[in-house]
Amino acid sequence: MRYRWSHPATRLALLLTGILLFLGPGAQATCGSSYCFLDTGTSQGLLAKGAFSVDISFQFINQSNKREGSRSTDEVLTPKISFEDGEIELDHHREIGTDNTLIGIDFGYGITDRIMLYVDLPVINDREHEHFDEVGQPSEFFTKDDGSSGFGDVRAGARFGLFNGDSHRLRGSVGVKLATGSYKQHNSEGDINEPSIQPGTGSTDFTAGLRWTTQVKPHELDTFVSLAQQFNTENDLDYTFGGETVLSAGFRHRVGERWMWSVQVNARHTERDEFLDENVPATGSDLVNLSPGLRFTANGGAQFYAYYQYPVYQDVNEAQLTPRSGIRIGFSRTY
Numbered sequence: 001m002r003y004r005w006s007h008p009a010t011r012l013a014l015l016l017t018g019i020l021l022f023l024g025p026g027a028q029a030t031c032g033s034s035y036c037f038l039d040t041g042t043s044q045g046l047l048a049k050g051a052f053s054v055d056i057s058f059q060f061i062n063q064s065n066k067r068e069g070s071r072s073t074d075e076v077l078t079p080k081i082s083f084e085d086g087e088i089e090l091d092h093h094r095e096i097g098t099d100n101t102l103i104g105i106d107f108g109y110g111i112t113d114r115i116m117l118y119v120d121l122p123v124i125n126d127r128e129h130e131h132f133d134e135v136g137q138p139s140e141f142f143t144k145d146d147g148s149s150g151f152g153d154v155r156a157g158a159r160f161g162l163f164n165g166d167s168h169r170l171r172g173s174v175g176v177k178l179a180t181g182s183y184k185q186h187n188s189e190g191d192i193n194e195p196s197i198q199p200g201t202g203s204t205d206f207t208a209g210l211r212w213t214t215q216v217k218p219h220e221l222d223t224f225v226s227l228a229q230q231f232n233t234e235n236d237l238d239y240t241f242g243g244e245t246v247l248s249a250g251f252r253h254r255v256g257e258r259w260m261w262s263v264q265v266n267a268r269h270t271e272r273d274e275f276l277d278e279n280v281p282a283t284g285s286d287l288v289n290l291s292p293g294l295r296f297t298a299n300g301g302a303q304f305y306a307y308y309q310y311p312v313y314q315d316v317n318e319a320q321l322t323p324r325s326g327i328r329i330g331f332s333r334t335y
Contacts, residue, residue: 038266038291038307038328039211039226039248046161046171047110047334055106057330061309064097065322070315077135077319078282081275083192083237088275095321096130098147098197114161118175122152125181125199133189145188150199152181157207167215173228177205183235195239195273202235205243216251223251224264234274242271242284250291260295266309272317281318288313289326303332 040057047053066076080092103124110116129147134140157175181200187193195201209228216222226248234240250264265288272284293307309326316322 037246037248037268038289038293038309039224039250039264040293040305040307040328040330040332041224041252041262041295046114046159047108047116049110049113051110051334053106053108053332053334055104055108055330055332057104057106057328059100059102059104059326059328061100061102061326062097062324063100063321065311065314065324066095066319067314067316067322068319070313073319075319076282076321079280081195081239081280083239086238086276088278088280090281091135092133093194094132094135096132096142098130098321099128101126101128102152108159111158114164116159118155118157118159120155122154122181122199125150125152127197129197143188146193146197148182148185148193148197148199150182150185153200153205154178154180155207162210167218169213171211171213173207173209173211175207177201177203177207177230179204179235183237192237195237195241201232201241202237202239203233203241205230205232205241207231219254221251221253223249225249238276240274242273244268244270258297260297262293262295264291264293265289265312266291282320283317285314285316285320285322287311287315287322289323301334305330305332 066073076095077091078093078095080089082089101124102122104120104122106118106120108116108118126149127147128144130144131146132140132142155175155177157173159171159173161169162172163170179200179202181198183198183200183202185193185198207228207230209226211224211226213222213224228246229243231243232241246266246268248264248266250262252260252262254260267288269286270284273280288311289309290312291307291309293305295303295305297303306329307327309323311323314322
C-alpha cells in the first residue's frame with residue numbers, strides 16, 4: 001500500500017501529535033524518585049483478537065548523581081514537604097542516594113485485531129533512600145531509614161491501531177493511573193514521608209500516547225518513534241505531581257530466528273510539582289538516556305529481554321539527584 005499523507009488516519013495521528021506537543025511537559029518530585037522510561041516493544045504493540053499476554057519485569061535504578069542544573073555538584077539540598085503544617089521547608093535534606101527496585105506484571109487482551117486492553121500492576125515499589133536530615137540544625141543527622149516499599153499505582157487502558165500499511169504502522173493509546181498505592185507512609189520521625197519516596201501518588205492521572213513503526217527490512221530491521229503524555233491531578237494532601245512527556249526513538253535488528261538487538265534514545269521532560277498551589281523547589285527536569293537492549297525468543301514464543309540505560313544528558317531545576325544507571329530485564333509471553 002502506498003503511504004499517503006491525505007489518509008484520514010494519518011491526519012488524525014498528526015492532529016493528536018500536535019495536541020500532545022502543545023500540551024507539553026510533565027514531572028516528578030523531590031528526593032530523587034525515578035523509574036525506567038523506555039520502550040521495550042513487548043507491550044507497546046497490538047494483540048490478535050482473543051489473544052492474551054503477560055509481561056513480568058524487574059527494574060533497578062541507582063539514583064546517586066548529584067546535579068545542579070546541567071552540571072555536577074557536591075551537595076544536593078532539597079525541601080521537606082510538611083503536610084502536617086502545610087509548609088515547604090527549604091534546604092531540609094542533604095541528599096545522598098536512592099536505589100529504586102521495581103517489579104511489575106503487565107497484562108494485555110485483544111478485543112479485536114485493532115483494539116486491545118491492558119493492565120499494568122506495579123507489584124513492588126521499593127526505594128532505599130539515604131540523606132542527612134535537619135540540615136544546618138544542631139539536630140542534623142544521617143538516616144537510611146526513610147525509604148519505602150509497597151504496591152504502586154495500577155495503570156489500565158486501551159491501545160488501538162490508527163493506520164496499517166505495508167511498512168508503516170501507527171498505534172495510539174489512552175489510559176488512567178489509579179490511586180491504588182499507599183502515599184501516606186511515615187518516615188523515621190513519624191511524619192508523612194516525602195511524596196516521591198511513596199509507592200503511590202494518591203492521585204488519579206491520565207495518559208495518552210502514539211507509536212509509529214517503520215519496517216526498513218521486513219522481519220529484519222525496523223525503526224520506531226513514540227510519544228507519551230501523562231496528565232496529573234491533585235491528591236487529598238493538596239499535592240500535585242507535574243505531568244510528564246516522554247519521547248523515544250530507536251531501531252531493532254533481528255539476527256537469525258531467535259535474537260534481536262536494539263538501540264534507542266529516551267527523553268523525558270518533567271515540570272515542577274505543586275503543594276497548596278505553590279511550586280515545589282528541586283522538582284522538574286530534562287533527562288535523556290541511551291538504551292541498548294537484547295531480546296531472545298525461546299521455543300513456544302516466550303521472549304526474554306534486557307535493557308541498560310545510560311544517561312547522556314541531565315538538566316534539573318535547582319539541585320537534585322539523578323539516575324546514574326538503570327537496568328530492566330523481563331519475560332513476555334502471548335497465549
